[in-house]
Amino acid sequence: MVLESTQVFQRNTAARGKVLQAIERQTGHFTAEDLSQQLPGVGRATVYRTLGVLTRSGYLCKVLLGGNTLHYQVSPEEHHHHLVCIECDRIVDVESCEVADYARETALAQGFQLQRHRLEVYGRCPSCQIG
Ligand SMILES: [Zn+2]
Ligand SMILES: [Zn+2]
Ligand SMILES: [Zn+2]
Incomplete structure (x- = not known):
């Protein structure tokens, strides 16, 4: 940007x-x-x-x-999500979004006007996985 x-x-x-x-x-x-x-x-x-x-x-x-x-x-x-390693705090940007519909429907169901959503996925990156 x-x-x-x-x-x-x-x-x-x-x-x-x-x-x-x-x-x-x-x-x-x-x-x-x-x-x-x-x-x-x-x-x-x-x-x-x-x-x-x-x-x-x-x-x-x-x-x-x-x-x-x-x-x-x-x-x-681009709009993106994050993969976060819980061991080394590495952050990977993931540029595909599969939850846009879910976010819109969830907001709508409660009468919200959707503005944005965020999603972080936490786990262990390849170099932090033990054997
Ligand atoms: Zn890691
Ligand atoms: Zn990011
Ligand atoms: Zn998204």
């Missing part, structure tokens, strides 16, 4: 720009705390707020890892 094409930049500030640069430097997934520690000059509220904006815009996806810690990672543009 091209960042400039999102509306995130319309209310850009210097601090938010620093957060974005730090996010672009991350190689894998990261927590808000990781990011905050790399940005000593930026307030935590700004870090959290920027992460929230970027997650809602689809630039980042968030995944709950072992120990119930929320991690962020730069997202592919």
Whole structure:
């Protein structure tokens, strides 16, 4: 996803720009705390707020890892789901979605207007399986 094409930049500030640069430097997934520690000059509220904006815009996806810690990672543009390894916290993006109908029907059955759904599948990745 091209960042400039999102509306995130319309209310850009210097601090938010620093957060974005730090996010672009991350190689894998990261927590808000990781990011905050790399940005000593930026307030935590700004870090959290920027992460929230970027997650809602689809630039980042968030995944709950072992120990119930929320991690962020730069997202592919397409709607996708996650396979999460419970041993090494590896996150694999899965770009096929087989549950769209289920999500729509479930929402409809309770009178909800569907907005989005998320699905994470947890297990052991090939390199974490024992013999
Ligand atoms: Zn993802
Ligand atoms: Zn693993
Ligand atoms: Zn889906």
